[in-house]
Amino acid sequence: MGIGAVGGAVVIELSATGVREVAAIGAHCDDVAIGVGGTLLTLTARATVSTRVHVFVIAGEDSRREIEERHALAALCPGAEIEFTILDVPDGRAPGYWEAIKTALEAFRRTCEPDVVFAPQRDDAHQDHRLLAELVPTVFRDHLVLGYEILKWESDTPRTTIYHPLSRKIAEEKARILLKHYPSQTDHDWFDEDAFLGLSRLRGVQCRRPHAEAFVVEKATVDFGKV
Template sequence: MIDLHVHDLREIAVLGAHCDDIAIGLGGTLLSLVASTTIPPRVHAFVLSGEDSRREIEERHALAALCPGADLELTVLDVPDGRAPGYWEAIKTALESFRHTCEPDVVFAPHRGDAHQDHRLLAELVPTVFRDHLVLGYEILKWEADTPQPTIYHPLTRKIVEEKARILLKYYPSQVDHDWFDEQAFLGLSRLRGVQCRRPHAEAFVLEKATLRFGKA
């Protein structure tokens, strides 16, 4: 497969509709990215729902574990779970405010084909705010059969994906009663994406938009 390299990441933005979306979608990538840099990048996180709740506490602990040593900033809103479309204007305004706090080298957000209305709305709004950025849409394992056809793969080691699964199970106790929220499910998906890019494991993304250059710049 063709390798594409993004060098010198100084800032990244990670956005989710719910506390745990970011960890599920790119927890392994965050662990790998932070571990591979001499100076960890600044991580700006934005979540639509869970403000001042048990879930926000879970999110703060989990992201700290996924980004050890990084300068982490987390913004959590109070949009009710499952009701994001009814809060379009408030979400758009909050996103625009968040955009002014950072200048990320890459933006991670849900992908547009996600079946959950909260994920999908956020995926549609992110490119309207981060208009000139590399935006990668991540997948969120869940009950709905909305697994995307990814275009970008980030290879991961088994050690990394096992650590991701450990962090998910440790720091999101409110979610462990879901029948899909277990180590086998998380490792199974990363192994499938690994097969598709000829690596042991991987996380996969949908590229929002990019330009391609041939020859000299």
């Protein structure tokens, strides 16, 4: 942990080095890329050893969107070993498939031992995202879970508590990958470069960096050392 002054303000920095295994959980094909794409780019680019990324998505199996997801995450995690678990739960119907999703998530948990888990945050207005946010801590009980935000038209932008700074280059590369690899989503009026860079710039302002991705943390332990 480091404490330093940035632009006249005191910033507390918590270092999370040595991340080798990541679980990235989303409701739909593109959630992970939108919420944590820049962080994945940074993690895999800085890794001195191969990083393993375990992806769990509840909707999109055997569809055009699954193909998009695989190509996008390969671009966002260059050099990483990526394992996919993609289910076929209908979009917008996750609450009706609670038991199937819970069972699949428990099976997914047995395949990995991640250093960090990225998942939706509890106050997301979309019922599929919110259901996953509620289930993930019941399965990954002893892990750091970072709840990411998903840009969309609902006014559910969370009050974030943890920021991962991004360079402008990384933020722009994330936006480029999103637009290139998710053509099925480009008809949404919020799915464009200005929106993605606008949100990451806002989060960057909040942590005094050029850009950032932001997360909600429900629980974490800080070790100040043994006496």
